[in-house]
Structures are given as C-alpha cells and as structure tokens.
Amino acid sequence: MTETDPEPLDPAMAAFITSHLSMQLAATDDAGLATAVRCVGCRVSADRRRITLLMPRSQALPVLAGIAANGRVAVVFNEPESYRTLQLKGRDARIEAALPEDAEALLPYAAGFARNLAAFQVPEPYVRTLVSCAPDDLVAVSFSPTEAYGQTPGPRAGRRLAPGEMET
Amino acid sequence: MSTPLSLDRLRPCLEGIVPSGIATCGVDGMPNITYVSQLMYVDPDHVALSFQFFNKTRQNILANPVATVLMMDPETAARYRLTIRYLRTETAGPLFERMKAKLAGIASHEGMTGIFHLLGADIYRVQGIEALPGRELPPVDSGPALLPALRRSVDALSACQSLEGLIDSFCSSLERNFGIQHQMLLMADEPGGRLYIVASRGYVHSGTGAEIPYGVGVIGVAAREKVPIRIMYPSSDYAYSRMLRDQAASSELAERLETAIPLPGLPEPASQMAVPIMAGLRLVAVAYVESRQECHFGYDLEDALVALGASTGLAMAALLCAEASAEETAEPARSPAATAPCGEPQRVRHFLRDGSVFLGDDYLIKGVAGSILWRLLSDHQRSGRREFSNRELRLDPALRLPEICDNLEARLILLQRRLQDRCDWLRIEKTGRGRFRLDLARPVVLVPEEVA
Numbered sequence: 001m002t003e004t005d006p007e008p009l010d011p012a013m014a015a016f017i018t019s020h021l022s023m024q025l026a027a028t029d030d031a032g033l034a035t036a037v038r039c040v041g042c043r044v045s046a047d048r049r050r051i052t053l054l055m056p057r058s059q060a061l062p063v064l065a066g067i068a069a070n071g072r073v074a075v076v077f078n079e080p081e082s083y084r085t086l087q088l089k090g091r092d093a094r095i096e097a098a099l100p101e102d103a104e105a106l107l108p109y110a111a112g113f114a115r116n117l118a119a120f121q122v123p124e125p126y127v128r129t130l131v132s133c134a135p136d137d138l139v140a141v142s143f144s145p146t147e148a149y150g151q152t153p154g155p156r157a158g159r160r161l162a163p164g165e166m167e168t
Numbered sequence: 169m170s171t172p173l174s175l176d177r178l179r180p181c182l183e184g185i186v187p188s189g190i191a192t193c194g195v196d197g198m199p200n201i202t203y204v205s206q207l208m209y210v211d212p213d214h215v216a217l218s219f220q221f222f223n224k225t226r227q228n229i230l231a232n233p234v235a236t237v238l239m240m241d242p243e244t245a246a247r248y249r250l251t252i253r254y255l256r257t258e259t260a261g262p263l264f265e266r267m268k269a270k271l272a273g274i275a276s277h278e279g280m281t282g283i284f285h286l287l288g289a290d291i292y293r294v295q296g297i298e299a300l301p302g303r304e305l306p307p308v309d310s311g312p313a314l315l316p317a318l319r320r321s322v323d324a325l326s327a328c329q330s331l332e333g334l335i336d337s338f339c340s341s342l343e344r345n346f347g348i349q350h351q352m353l354l355m356a357d358e359p360g361g362r363l364y365i366v367a368s369r370g371y372v373h374s375g376t377g378a379e380i381p382y383g384v385g386v387i388g389v390a391a392r393e394k395v396p397i398r399i400m401y402p403s404s405d406y407a408y409s410r411m412l413r414d415q416a417a418s419s420e421l422a423e424r425l426e427t428a429i430p431l432p433g434l435p436e437p438a439s440q441m442a443v444p445i446m447a448g449l450r451l452v453a454v455a456y457v458e459s460r461q462e463c464h465f466g467y468d469l470e471d472a473l474v475a476l477g478a479s480t481g482l483a484m485a486a487l488l489c490a491e492a493s494a495e496e497t498a499e500p501a502r503s504p505a506a507t508a509p510c511g512e513p514q515r516v517r518h519f520l521r522d523g524s525v526f527l528g529d530d531y532l533i534k535g536v537a538g539s540i541l542w543r544l545l546s547d548h549q550r551s552g553r554r555e556f557s558n559r560e561l562r563l564d565p566a567l568r569l570p571e572i573c574d575n576l577e578a579r580l581i582l583l584q585r586r587l588q589d590r591c592d593w594l595r596i597e598k599t600g601r602g603r604f605r606l607d608l609a610r611p612v613v614l615v616p617e618e619v620a
Contacts, residue, residue, distance in 0.1 A: 024238055026191035026201035034191035034199045036238040037300075038247065059247065059300040066199075074199040076189065089198060125305065129245040130186075132303045149224070151202055158202075158223040 006144045007163050008048035013148070016086065017051065018042050020112025022078040025053050025141065027066030027093070035062040039075070040131045040138075041102060041109045050144050051075075051088070054102050057139040064139065067093045073143050076151065081119045085151035086161075090143030103135035173297040175212050178241070178248055179467040182209045183400060184270065185242035190217070192228035192235045200224045206271050207237065209467060210263065210291065215250070218271055219257060219288040229254045229290070242463075243308050247300040252292035259288045262395035269389060273399035314472040317345035322479050331487045331577045332584075332598065335367050338480050342457065343369055346469070350434055352456045354380065355578045356391060363391055363454055366582050368432050375432035376585040377533050387456050390442035394451055396470050398441040400463045428531045429586075439464035445477040447485030455480075491558060491577045491602055513611040514593065518542040520616070527591055537583040539567050542614075544596075544606050549614055558602040580604060 009017075017023075023039035041054035053075055057064065067073060073093040078085045114127040148161040181188070184205035191201045202225055206218035215237070219226060229235060233254035240247055258264050267289045321341035328334040335353060342348040350370035354363035361382045365375045382392040390397045437458035445453040455477060457465065517526040524534035525541050532538070540561060547553050558576050562569055569576055584596040593609040 022187075022203070024189035024191075024201055024203075026189070026199035026236075028193040028197055028199045030197075032193045032197065032232050033234055033236070033251070034193040034201070035236045035249065036189045036191040036201055038189075038238065038240075056302060059302055062249075070197065072198050074191075074201045076201045076203060078187070078203050085203060087201065089200075091198075126243075126245055129303050129305050130240060130247075157221060 006049060006146050009044060009051070009145060010163075010165075011048070013086070014044045014048050014051075016079070016084070017077045017088070018044055019079070020109055020116055022080060022113065022116075023053065024076050025055065025060075025063060026074045026076075027063045028070065028072055029062070029066045030069050035066060037063045038131070040133045041105050042077075043102070043105070045142075050142050052096070052102075052140050052142040054098055054105075054133075054138055054140050056133040056137045058137050060139060064095055064141075067095055067141060071143070073141065078151075080117050083152055085153070085157075087149040087151050088145040089147040089149075090145050093141050093143035096140040096142055098135075098138040098140045102140060103138055106131075106133060106135070106138070173248070173299060175209065175215070175250075175294055175297065178239070178297070179209045180243060181239040181241050181248060182207050182215060183242060183463065183466065185400070185463055186240040188237050188239040190225055190235055190237050192225050193232050194224075194228050195231050200228055206267065207239070208267055208270060208289075213294055214255075214291055215252060215294060216258075216263060216267060216289045216291050218267055218286055219290050220271075220286060226290075234295070235292070241304075244304045244306070246304045247302060249296075249298040249300060250294055251296040251298075252294055255291045255293055257288040257290050262393040263291075264289050265389050265393045266395055266397060269386060269397045269399050269403075273401040273403040311469070312345065312347055314346075314468050317341075318472045318475055321345050321476050325476075325479055325483055328483065328487075330598070330601075331484060331491070332581050334480065334483055334487060335581065338455070338476075339367050339369050341476065342455070342473075346472070348457045348459075350437075350458045352387075352432065354387060354391075354454045354456065355575060355582070356451045356453055357575070358451065363387060364426065364582060365432070366453075366578060366585065371432035373430065373432050374585065374589055375429060376589055377426055377537070377582055378429040378431045379426035380431070386440045386442040387454050390444050390456075391451055391454050394444045394446065394449075396441065396443045396474055398439075398465055398470055400439055400465075402436050402438045402462070403440075426534060429533075434458050434460060436460075438462040441465040441470060441473070443470070443473040443477050445481040445484070447481040450485065452481045452484045452488075488575060488577055492562070509593075509608045509611040511593075511610050513613050515613050515615055516542075516545060517615045517617050527594070530590065532590055533583065533586050536567065536569065537579050537586070540579060541583055543567065545612060545614055548606055548608070549612065554606050555599065556604055556606065558604075 024036050025039050026034050026036040028034045037055050037060040039053045039055045043052050071093045072091050074089045076087045110128045110131050114124040117127055150159050150161050151157045187203040187205045188207050189201055190204050191199055208216045210216050235252050237250040268286045271286055324337045324341055328337050342351050352365050352368040355366050356363050362379050364379045368374050380387050382388050386397045438461055439459040442454050442456045444451055515528050522534045523538035525532045525538040587594055595607040597605045599605050
C-alpha cells in the first residue's frame with residue numbers, strides 16, 4: 001500500500017480483520033492528543049478499499065470529535081490465541097450511520113470473539129459484556145487503509161508491511 | 169454525588185489480564201495504537217509502562233508525551249480511559265525489578281519467554297480518568313475480606329512473646345485469615361546475602377534450613393530490592409529449580425549455599441508473591457506465597473501482606489534485640505528430670521570447614537546452626553550439661569556471630585525445626601527467654617572430621 005495510490009486490502013488481511021478479533025480504534029484531536037475506543041464489529045467493502053469499524057457512540061465521543069476534525073485513524077486488530085496483531089491507518093475517515101446489518105452482526109461478533117478468547121478461559125458473559133452495544137448506540141467509522149504495520153509482539157513489532165504482505 | 173475515580177480502585181485493570189490499548193499521536197498528527205499487557209500501577213498518580221523495544225509508541229511519546237490508555241476491568245468489563253503524560257524512564261531499582269518480574273510472567277503466559285527484555289520502566293503521570301458508559305458485570309467477591317483479615321492477624325501477632333510464637337502466628341494468619349495454602353517464611357542473613365527457611369506450610373517437606381541467595385527468583389529479588397515481587401502467571405524465568413541450578417553452575421556463592429536441603433515449593437506455581445518483611449529500613453525476613461491458580465494474588469492482597477509484614481518485622485526485630493540484650497539474671501526454668509540417654513549410640517560427625525553436621529551418614533545442617541549444635545553436643549559430652557543460654561553462645565568466638573542483633577534466636581529455631589524434621593532422638597527445647605535445653609534420647613559419639 002502507498003499513501004498516494006491506495007491498493008485494495010490483501011484478501012488474507014481482509015479475512016483476518018473480519019475474524020472477530022479484539023479491536024481498538026484511535027483518533028487524534030488537533031492539539032495532538034490521541035484517544036481510543038473499543039470496537040464491536042468490522043466489515044470490508046466489496047472492493048476491499050474501505051473498511052468500516054463499529055463502536056458504541058456513547059463510548060466514542062472524543063474519538064468521533066477527532067475524526068470529524070481531521071479524519072486520521074489507526075485501528076489495532078489482535079487475535080488473542082495467536083497474538084497476531086495488525087495496525088491499519090488511514091487519513092480519510094468519516095463517521096457514518098450504522099446499517100441494519102451492522103446491528104445484526106453484533107451478536108455473531110460477540111460469539112466469535114468469545115470463541116477466540118476461549119483458550120484463555122475468559123467467561124463468555126464477560127466477553128459479551130465487554131463488546132455489548134445497544135443497536136441505537138451503534139455508530140460506524142469508515143476509512144481507506146493506507147498504511148499497515150505488523151504488531152505481533154517481539155522485536156519486529158511495528159514494522160511497516162509492504163502491499164499484500166501479511167505477517168504469519 | 170459519586171466519588172471521583174481513583175486509580176487505587178482501578179488497579180485490577182492494570183494487572184495485564186485484559187490487555188490495554190495505548191494511543192499516541194505522532195509529530196505528523198497521525199494516531200498510533202497498540203495493545204500493552206505491561207502497564208503497571210505505581211501509586212495513585214502514576215503508572216509505568218515497560219520499554220522493551222524502540223517502537224512507534226515510544227517514538228511518539230518522546231516527541232509528544234501525552235497519551236491515552238483504554239483499559240478494561242478483568243472482572244466487570246468496565247472500561248476506563250486514562251490520560252497519561254510521560255515523565256521519565258527507570259532502568260534499575262525496585263520499580264524496574266517489579267516490572268521485570270511481572271513481565272516475565274506475562275511473557276511466559278503469552279509464549280514469549282526470551283523475547284521480552286526489559287530496557288526500562290517508563291513512568292507516566294495520570295492526568296485524568298474517565299469511566300466509559302456501557303454494560304458491566306457485578307463485581308465478584310473473591311477471597312476473604314482483607315481488612316478484617318489484616319486486623320485479626322495483627323491482633324494475633326501482638327500477643328506473641330517469642331520469636332518462635334511470632335513465626336507460627338504469622339504463618340497461621342496467612343493460612344487462616346487470608347486462605348493462603350502454600351507459603352514459606354525466610355529469615356534474612358544480611359551479611360551472608362541469603363535467606364533461610366524457618367517455616368513453611370502446605371508442602372510435603374518443610375524445607376527448613378534451605379537457602380536462597382539474594383537476587384535469585386521472586387524471593388531473592390524481593391530481598392535484594394526490598395520490594396514486593398508478584399507474578400500472575402507461571403514463569404520459568406522465576407522457577408527456583410532452574411535458577412538455583414544455573415546459580416550452582418556459575419556462582420561462587422553456590423558453594424557456600426545450603427544446597428543439601430531441597431527447597432519446598434510447588435513444581436510449577438501459577439501465581440507467586442514475595443513480600444519483604446522490614447523493620448524500618450532493615451530487611452528481617454521475606455514471606456513467600458504461591459498458588460496453582462493463575463492471577464491468584466492481587467494488588468490488594470499485596471498491600472495487606474506488606475502491612476502485615478511491617479507489623480511482623482518490627483515485632484521480630486524487637487524480640488531479636490530483646491533476646492540478644494537479655495542478661496543472664498533469670499533463673500533457668502527447672503527442667504524435668506532428664507531421662508538418661510539409652511540404646512544404640514548415635515554417631516554425630518562435624519566438618520569444621522563449613523560447620524556441617526551429619527547424624528550418622530545423614531546430612532543435618534551446616535553453617536552457624538551446625539556449629540552451634542556441635543558446640544552444644546561437645547559441652548554435653550564433656551560435662552553432662554543440658555541447659556544452655558543464648559548469651560554464652562553469643563560470647564563464643566568460635567561461633568563468629570555478628571555482634572548486634574545477630575539472629576541467634578532465629579538460628580536456634582532453624583536448628584530446632586531441622587532436628588524435628590530429621591531425627592527423633594535429639595531435641596532443642598526453649599526453657600525461657602534466652603535459655604534452652606538439649607534433650608538426648610540416645611547416647612552420642614562425636615566424630616570431628618578432617619577437612620575434606
């Protein structure tokens with residue numbers, strides 16, 4: 001991926017980020033303060049050039065204010081069992097209304113995330129609570145990822161990934 | 169009106185059980201976010217973050233020191249945002265060691281042993297705490313209520329008149345009031361740079377007399393840094409079996425160390441905590457607790473044991489000094505008529521080089537405790553004496569006891585318990601402050617061995 005010519009996401013990367021992972025999204029205000037919110041869903045557009053993160057609006061107020069101000073976002077995706085971690089960044093984020101299918105995806109996401117955490121004996125009610133969101137509180141943020149970083153813990157964490165590259 | 173949020177009440181969020189997110193802002197205004205398990209509570213106004221690699225978070229923080237942490241309560245799933253400001257990095261000392269131990273547990277839990285190498289503990293001031301709305305689970309009441317447990321324990325300790333009583337009261341308190349099943353109490357030998365076990369609970373063998381050098385493992389690091397060390401997950405980096413083996417292979421200290429008495433302890437503890445027991449600024453002992461259950465010992469229990477340790481340490485120091493300064497004015501308690509030793513004579517061997525004593529071919533103990541026993545048995549052999557005073561031992565130049573607060577009483581307790589563990593015909597009984605009696609059920613033959 002380059003910043004001038006956004007490539008579509010690699011299919012493996014698109015599959016990875018929609019596999020019910022642990023996700024947090026960060027934004028910055030114009031004074032240089034970063035803030036973050038936990039996300040409760042993720043979808044990728046058909047052409048894989050745009051991704052959409054879902055989050056409870058009530059928890060995301062400073063994040064949404066930052067996005068409204070400058071459109072810059074960073075999202076971290078972590079698969080607990082494998083520790084595989086990926087960060088995607090973009091500069092054209094915008095706030096959107098959640099779609100009806102986004103609300104429908106909340107429960108499957110919680111169930112999938114709970115399965116991802118089963119190896120750590122995290123009780124399912126905990127996971128469901130952690131990612132619960134009233135459907136009318138759901139808000140979407142979409143952006144075109146222009147940078148990807150491998151963040152799996154270790155000395156290579158933070159390395160920028162080349163287009164199409166996917167850490168194993 | 170709700171009370172303002174205090175980091176003291178949010179410490180479970182900083183245990184690394186649920187990773188936190190840390191969001192920073194680059195000089196170009198781009199956000200960066202990463203998961204961290206190694207965020208640690210320092211005090212109500214500060215947290216520390218481990219610095220292992222020079223990554224984007226660190227690069228950003230050095231240019232723009234304000235960041236946001238998004239953290240989750242591991243029981244209730246409540247979410248909090250902390251605004252934090254980077255202050256400085258510590259690369260040695262108590263906080264660094266606490267973090268290193270914690271990191272070792274997390275690294276092992278995450279299958280990253282050997283990958284994490286702590287370069288520093290980055291200290292941040294907490295500028296703001298925000299509770300996020302949303303569903304939460306009710307808090308879980310786990311374990312005993314700590315303040316009443318602490319109160320009962322301190323009450324029991326203050327009734328103790330002897331060091332031995334104090335040691336037993338401390339261990340019983342951990343067991344009964346705090347529900348701790350596996351524990352050791354180790355006395356500090358400051359000049360020797362090591363600790364020796366005087367009491368333990370929850371193991372097949374008591375391990376009384378087993379030693380751990382300062383700096384080795386959870387217990388040794390707690391002693392060296394005088395700071396509690398707590399690990400929430402199994403960690404091979406801090407497993408005693410391995411560390412003492414490495415130590416034995418590489419160190420001169422190992423030669424002087426008691427290695428013949430095996431350490432008790434769980435083979436693979438899932439949670440460990442060592443709390444220094446201080447008398448003011450002086451280390452008197454270390455309490456060690458462990459569990460087969462992960463995340464078993466939290467911040468609050470650590471606080472309770474530090475408080476209990478402070479009370480215990482002062483009481484220990486007072487009893488040790490009172491005993492050391494006790495004059496020989498008190499009449500010895502009248503001993504019951506001694507039963508004359510009978511039966512097969514027992515051979516007792518003594519090696520001058522390290523003070524080690526063997527009962528027959530079985531190793532008993534070495535060092536100061538070994539030399540004391542040899543001296544008592546020699547006296548008894550010569551004169552038939554059975555009654556002794558701490559004072560005469562202290563004045564005996566052959567025993568080379570440090571002059572002030574020499575822990576003689578603790579050595580006698582160690583010897584007494586080691587004898588209880590290893591033989592049924594030789595005993596040391598306390599008969600009053602600064603006095604004790606040697607009880608022999610068998611005649612002995614003393615064999616001074618040449619230097620090996």
